Amino acid sequence: MSRAEAQAPHVGLFVTCLVDLHRPSVGFAAIRLLELAGCLVTVPELQTCCGQPAFNSGDDDTSRHIARNTITAFEGFDYIVVPSGSCAGMLIKHYPELFKDEPQWLAKAEQFASRCHELSSFLVDVRGMSDFDARFDKSVTYHDSCSGLRELGIKKQARKLMDNVAGLELREMEDTDVCCGFGGTFCVKFPDISERMVSDKVALVKQTGASALLGGDMGCLLNISGRLSRLQEPTQVYHFAEVLAGMADGSAIGEGTDSVPASGATR
Amino acid sequence: MSARDKVLSNIAEALGRSPSEAQLGVREMPRDVANRLQGGKRHTLPYVADDLVATLITSMESVLMTVARLPTIEQCVEEVVAYLGSEGVDVSQAGDVTVAPALDRVQWPEHYGQGPASGVEKVSITPCIAAVAETGSVVTVSDGQTPATLNFLPETHIIVVRESQLVKHVDDVFPLLRSMDVMPRAVNFITGPSRTADIEQTLEIGAHGPRRMHVLLISD
Amino acid sequence: MQSQSRSFKTNASTALLDDNLKQALGKVKDGFIGKRAAAVALVPEWQQIRNDARLLKNHVLENLDHYLLAYESKVIAHGGHVHWAQTSADANDIIVDICKSANAKTVTKGKSMVGEEANLNEAIEKAGIQPIETDLGEYIIQLAKEAPSHIIAPAIHKTLEQVSDLFHEHHAQYGLHERLVDRAALVNEARSVLREKFRTADVGITGANFLIAETGQHVLVTNEGNGDLTSNLPRVQIVIVGIEKVIPTLEDASCLLRLLARSATGQHYSNYTSLMSGPAHTEDTDGPEQFHVVLVDNHRTEMLAGELREMLRCFRCGACLNHCPVYGAVGGHAYGWVYPGPMGSVVTPVMTGIENSPDLPHACTLNGRCAEVCPMSIPLPKLLREHRRQTFIKSLQTPSARYGLAIWAAIAKRPALYRSLTSIGVRVLARMGTRQGRFRRLPMAGAWTRERDLPAPQGPSTFMQQYRASVRGKSPEHRLDSRQSGS
Numbered sequence: 012m013s014r015a016e017a018q019a020p021h022v023g024l025f026v027t028c029l030v031d032l033h034r035p036s037v038g039f040a041a042i043r044l045l046e047l048a049g050c051l052v053t054v055p056e057l058q059t060c061c062g063q064p065a066f067n068s069g070d071d072d073t074s075r076h077i078a079r080n081t082i083t084a085f086e087g088f089d090y091i092v093v094p095s096g097s098c099a100g101m102l103i104k105h106y107p108e109l110f111k112d113e114p115q116w117l118a119k120a121e122q123f124a125s126r127c128h129e130l131s132s133f134l135v136d137v138r139g140m141s142d143f144d145a146r147f148d149k150s151v152t153y154h155d156s157c158s159g160l161r162e163l164g165i166k167k168q169a170r171k172l173m174d175n176v177a178g179l180e181l182r183e184m185e186d187t188d189v190c191c192g193f194g195g196t197f198c199v200k201f202p203d204i205s206e207r208m209v210s211d212k213v214a215l216v217k218q219t220g221a222s223a224l225l226g227g228d229m230g231c232l233l234n235i236s237g238r239l240s241r242l243q244e245p246t247q248v249y250h251f252a253e254v255l256a257g258m259a260d261g262s263a264i265g266e267g268t269d270s271v272p273a274s275g276a277t278r
Numbered sequence: 279m280s281a282r283d284k285v286l287s288n289i290a291e292a293l294g295r296s297p298s299e300a301q302l303g304v305r306e307m308p309r310d311v312a313n314r315l316q317g318g319k320r321h322t323l324p325y326v327a328d329d330l331v332a333t334l335i336t337s338m339e340s341v342l343m344t345v346a347r348l349p350t351i352e353q354c355v356e357e358v359v360a361y362l363g364s365e366g367v368d369v370s371q372a373g374d375v376t377v378a379p380a381l382d383r384v385q386w387p388e389h390y391g392q393g394p395a396s397g398v399e400k401v402s403i404t405p406c407i408a409a410v411a412e413t414g415s416v417v418t419v420s421d422g423q424t425p426a427t428l429n430f431l432p433e434t435h436i437i438v439v440r441e442s443q444l445v446k447h448v449d450d451v452f453p454l455l456r457s458m459d460v461m462p463r464a465v466n467f468i469t470g471p472s473r474t475a476d477i478e479q480t481l482e483i484g485a486h487g488p489r490r491m492h493v494l495l496i497s498d
Numbered sequence: 499m500q501s502q503s504r505s506f507k508t509n510a511s512t513a514l515l516d517d518n519l520k521q522a523l524g525k526v527k528d529g530f531i532g533k534r535a536a537a538v539a540l541v542p543e544w545q546q547i548r549n550d551a552r553l554l555k556n557h558v559l560e561n562l563d564h565y566l567l568a569y570e571s572k573v574i575a576h577g578g579h580v581h582w583a584q585t586s587a588d589a590n591d592i593i594v595d596i597c598k599s600a601n602a603k604t605v606t607k608g609k610s611m612v613g614e615e616a617n618l619n620e621a622i623e624k625a626g627i628q629p630i631e632t633d634l635g636e637y638i639i640q641l642a643k644e645a646p647s648h649i650i651a652p653a654i655h656k657t658l659e660q661v662s663d664l665f666h667e668h669h670a671q672y673g674l675h676e677r678l679v680d681r682a683a684l685v686n687e688a689r690s691v692l693r694e695k696f697r698t699a700d701v702g703i704t705g706a707n708f709l710i711a712e713t714g715q716h717v718l719v720t721n722e723g724n725g726d727l728t729s730n731l732p733r734v735q736i737v738i739v740g741i742e743k744v745i746p747t748l749e750d751a752s753c754l755l756r757l758l759a760r761s762a763t764g765q766h767y768s769n770y771t772s773l774m775s776g777p778a779h780t781e782d783t784d785g786p787e788q789f790h791v792v793l794v795d796n797h798r799t800e801m802l803a804g805e806l807r808e809m810l811r812c813f814r815c816g817a818c819l820n821h822c823p824v825y826g827a828v829g830g831h832a833y834g835w836v837y838p839g840p841m842g843s844v845v846t847p848v849m850t851g852i853e854n855s856p857d858l859p860h861a862c863t864l865n866g867r868c869a870e871v872c873p874m875s876i877p878l879p880k881l882l883r884e885h886r887r888q889t890f891i892k893s894l895q896t897p898s899a900r901y902g903l904a905i906w907a908a909i910a911k912r913p914a915l916y917r918s919l920t921s922i923g924v925r926v927l928a929r930m931g932t933r934q935g936r937f938r939r940l941p942m943a944g945a946w947t948r949e950r951d952l953p954a955p956q957g958p959s960t961f962m963q964q965y966r967a968s969v970r971g972k973s974p975e976h977r978l979d980s981r982q983s984g985s
Binding site: 280281282284285286288289290291292293307308311314315316317318319320321322323324325337341393394395397413414415420421422425426427429430431447448449452455456460461462463464465466467468469470471472473474475476477478479480482484485486487488 | 522525526529530541542543546547550551554557560561562563564565566567568576581582583584588632633634635638651652653654656657658661681682684685686688689692693696697711712713714715721722723724726727729730731741746747748749750752753755756763765766767768769770771772773774775776777778779781782783784785793795799800802803
């Protein structure tokens, strides 16, 4: 291998189940961005899910089982990068918590956590890169996921990245720090409360008049996109990685090959 | 086992004390607790500008107190009469004003009363022991010379504050309290006229306590 | 108060349809939230003060018995009485006995959450004595015979019109015959009616924000002054307070007071911050003859012993409720007991039993805004997860939730099975949904699709399938992880 390749950090991509099942383009976008940032990327096959559904439901045994699988699957990488604030939060903050009574696994979990990063934070804070030569000629508003914001302190990084996207006009919405109502199993356990929360969020999105909504967490984006389209709003929803990697020319989240935006306008 | 014993033993158990340690009656207060109880250890204090008078007045006005600056205490009577006149408070009858006994060396109008609040007076006039620039509070204590009810019952409360009583932080009042022979029964930090926002979260003044607070700030 | 927390879901659904409630709660954004943010922004030292507070309170909890005993001995030295109550019922008995010994006909009350825990008013009424709430918000809901829906603003759910109606109905006995529609007029009316009650009450009962062990004082914080009138006027004064409220010194009180008003209402200091102690001194010309403190456990020692100890740092400011989007959507009554919102969801299962409130810890997205604003740095989401652990262990979650989780867990623990099942599922759903891009309806997804479309998977297969296909034949640097399973 070349000298550059030998020095390139080896990143294991933790794809997240929502990206894996729902929107592969986000995974490929993440790989592209990481490669542009000079990394070697591998996607270990033994990953399934970060374990949040079990952890947030109080099933610690299952959570620990999944955590052990994940930690083992990612041994040997310089970094583990995650295109989701909530999954990154799980790996970084909660894996060590799960093993507080098991010193050996605690040490492994802490070592693992120290190598994990959410995608925007990795690109900006670790690789020092914020310009990917991207173009996106739309007005955009950005949704901060609660876990990214509060567990990991992630907010400025995405703005820095969007600052350097040609043609992108950022219009911050009010109350970016208020939950969209997804909350994992919350949205199906308490659907009507979740509906109120997502409707409030959609109203704030609309208030900006932005043509697109970006974010870093598929759960939030599916939730908000689902409500936008039920209300026949034309706002297009993408993961920021897709925009940054120049891969946002396909269908947006919730858009089909047939679908015509509600407003009838061309994209 | 009395309820007291049970609660204390629950606490000891919760804190993982050994049974002999937890045994009531032989419990000894740990050194760090005993030291702590001496008082005086301050926590982080917020910044307060050095110009205490200006800071005090700004804080007080922000909580809807009014402040009149007077050179000496002798001007108080004139100011009180002028203030009440401008507020349209008629205090011509006996029993309309009650002054704290501590202020009796001031030449108040004859018909002003003295003592604890009767409940029917319109105005009370009291001194304070301190005023705090950090919060804009006046600090009053209860005793025979300064009955606490004067701070709460009348609609208008006038307080005499000397600039020498001004302190920077709330914590600066505590050495003063500790130096008293006996801790007063009530120590009130009063920061504005009485208010409530309990109806539709909109502020209304004069809930149960005074609806007007006027401070006479004496420069001597 | 009788717990209605079992019916949280139904209560919540009803509450979501209440337009008056929506309007009332909508005011919180500029009100409590906006004002708190503005007040905190003026204090650059905020995080340090918050940290000081956390450490001081942790120290107290580790020495709780010592500080309670120190407080008790000071109160007794000043001529007061200290009573200990293990349960809420015990507290009620003690207080009713004191009132009866005082031949009390009426009792004025300042707002007390620990009193609400005990349903103290009901106990007093049963003894043939009339309790009168003096905090305007509590007075309003007492007239309405309702429970408080917010711990700082108990009548937050009431509109001006509803308050006008209540006064019109209940104040006729005091000579009020017109219907007052002006807020100031209503406050004045409450002031004059309650003034009489303050004066004629035989006993005054308040809570306490803090107990100061150094001096034997309690701290009472109000904006109205009703706490002071309740404490200063009657012959007998009673303070009912949770054992976790004790702190060591005056300086410790000052630290916490810097956080309290700002967190609760956005004021830098509440109007009346009073340090009170004991009965009247001989030279006092006003004040009570008798002074009693009732220290209440009511499951607090249970929290002290377990994973929920950090909850005992709470001083009931309400910041967490104000910032919780779930509380903001459904209001306080949906929670079914004394304490709503995040802190309510932690405390209610302890005090009334998790079997009686199994939904509360789950009615949360774990977004963490509560913990961020909590002046005492209580990790509320972590404590809620602890309750979820308990509901899981005790099988208190609904059957469908349990089965769903069990099935998901079985799959997620097995990468090979996960890969094969998900590839099938995605292929099917993607094919079904490619054209529209979304599902209006989908079997088993009813809870989602009632008010949202479900975006269809991008397809045509999973990321892992596509990735594997794309790297086949590429250079070694892009190889698959060499430890892939034989799938």
